[in-house]
Amino acid sequence: MQDPRNPRPPSGLAWRWAVIGLAVVGTAAAFGYAGGWLTPDRLGPKKIVDLLQANGGGAHPGYRRNHAKGICVGGRFEASGQLAPFSSAKLFGQGVSTPVVGRLAIPGGNPQAPDSSAPIRSFALRFDLPDGEQWRTGMNAMPVFPVSTPQAFYELNVATAPDPATGKPNPDKAKAFFGSHPETGAFLGWVKGAKPPASYVDETYLSLNAFYLRDANGQRHAVRWQVVPETPSTGDGGPAAGDTDYLAADLKKRLAAGPVKWHLQFVFANDGDPVDDAAKAWPADRKTVDAGTVTIDSWQDQADGPCRDVNYDPAILPKGMEISGDPIIVARSAAYAESYLRRTSEEGHLPGTKAVKEEQR
Numbered sequence: 001m002q003d004p005r006n007p008r009p010p011s012g013l014a015w016r017w018a019v020i021g022l023a024v025v026g027t028a029a030a031f032g033y034a035g036g037w038l039t040p041d042r043l044g045p046k047k048i049v050d051l052l053q054a055n056g057g058g059a060h061p062g063y064r065r066n067h068a069k070g071i072c073v074g075g076r077f078e079a080s081g082q083l084a085p086f087s088s089a090k091l092f093g094q095g096v097s098t099p100v101v102g103r104l105a106i107p108g109g110n111p112q113a114p115d116s117s118a119p120i121r122s123f124a125l126r127f128d129l130p131d132g133e134q135w136r137t138g139m140n141a142m143p144v145f146p147v148s149t150p151q152a153f154y155e156l157n158v159a160t161a162p163d164p165a166t167g168k169p170n171p172d173k174a175k176a177f178f179g180s181h182p183e184t185g186a187f188l189g190w191v192k193g194a195k196p197p198a199s200y201v202d203e204t205y206l207s208l209n210a211f212y213l214r215d216a217n218g219q220r221h222a223v224r225w226q227v228v229p230e231t232p233s234t235g236d237g238g239p240a241a242g243d244t245d246y247l248a249a250d251l252k253k254r255l256a257a258g259p260v261k262w263h264l265q266f267v268f269a270n271d272g273d274p275v276d277d278a279a280k281a282w283p284a285d286r287k288t289v290d291a292g293t294v295t296i297d298s299w300q301d302q303a304d305g306p307c308r309d310v311n312y313d314p315a316i317l318p319k320g321m322e323i324s325g326d327p328i329i330v331a332r333s334a335a336y337a338e339s340y341l342r343r344t345s346e347e348g349h350l351p352g353t354k355a356v357k358e359e360q361r
């Protein structure tokens with residue numbers, strides 16, 4: 001029998017069990033931390049997407065949790081060659097033609113929202129380069145983003161959430177948020193006078209976040225980009241009274257008459273321009289290079305079009321392009337993945353899904 005005053009060291013077997021136990025507890029703690037279970041107040045993609053989803057009137061199965069209402073478009077990007085000295089990405093070589101899968105949309109989580117519900121429209125593009133490389137970008141038609149950080153974006157969406165009593169944001173809460181966030185000044189200055197045209201085709205869409213180009217000599221260049229319509233609008237008097245779906249109708253009409261074109265321009269930062277803050281515009285005189293032409297010649301409903309299952313994650317970039325230190329880029333990447341996971345696991349609810357899946361078998 002063992003003398004209790006003089007315990008024997010644990011056997012080799014007990015040590016092994018202790019090490020295994022520690023490994024299991026450590027792994028569970030790591031999963032718990034990564035999954036946010038140990039830090040429920042930490043701002044992560046789930047918390048952001050839950051809020052966007054609630055502000056959009058709850059889950060709309062199969063739809064994006066932001067920019068839910070939209071339409072797929074298709075076409076090509078033809079490079080001018082003018083950007084090639086600044087980026088080694090293959091799609092910018094002179095005369096290179098790259099297919100694109102695009103999506104035009106309005107912000108908000110409700111796929112049935114009237115087109116006039118937001119003064120902003122968006123254009124997302126996936127460029128399919130040779131050898132499986134891709135560049136994905138989501139751009140908004142506005143000169144600056146309202147806030148500088150993911151935390152402030154979350155708080156903005158809390159402050160402008162629809163009040164259950166009125167269905168509209170509580171003006172006092174919104175005022176308090178904007179009052180305590182002076183970085184929103186540039187956005188507020190724009191939004192007060194914003195008169196968005198009644199057409200997706202007449203808008204200029206901007207990356208807002210800054211990125212880096214990397215040239216063949218390894219030099220880095222800080223840039224933002226924008227797509228600018230080639231032909232200014234002739235104006236058609238805007239939508240008829242009560243028409244809530246005029247943007248897609250206008251697009252279909254325009255494409256029936258022929259392709260529509262935008263110029264993809266890159267704007268270069270000067271030394272000292274903020275590269276990590278999408279709420280700050282750069283002065284208008286910055287060097288701008290026309291990288292080529294985006295031509296859109298087809299559309300498809302998003303329920304069964306090719307853009308439906310694309311995650312326009314802004315961190316997917318080809319060699320020759322890199323993310324900057326802007327904290328919003330990585331937060332977008334994580335939130336889009338969360339939204340993508342939710343909507344793609346619900347796709348059976350969407351019209352056309354069954355047929356598409358059957359065709360692919």
Ligand code: HEM
Pocket residue numbers: 048049052063064065066067070103104105122123124137138139140145149150153206207208209278310311312328331332335336339340343
């Ligand atoms: C922290 C800031 C932001 C968050 C959390 C956020 C969140 C989201 C989410 C969850 C989606 C739906 C994604 C999907 O299901 O595929 C989305 C779509 C989109 N966002 Fe953001 N966003 C942010 C900032 C921005 C900024 C700075 C831009 C700049 C242009 C932008 C442009 C877009 C566009 C264009 C789409 C639609 C993409 C498509 O058509 O599929 N977002 N956003």
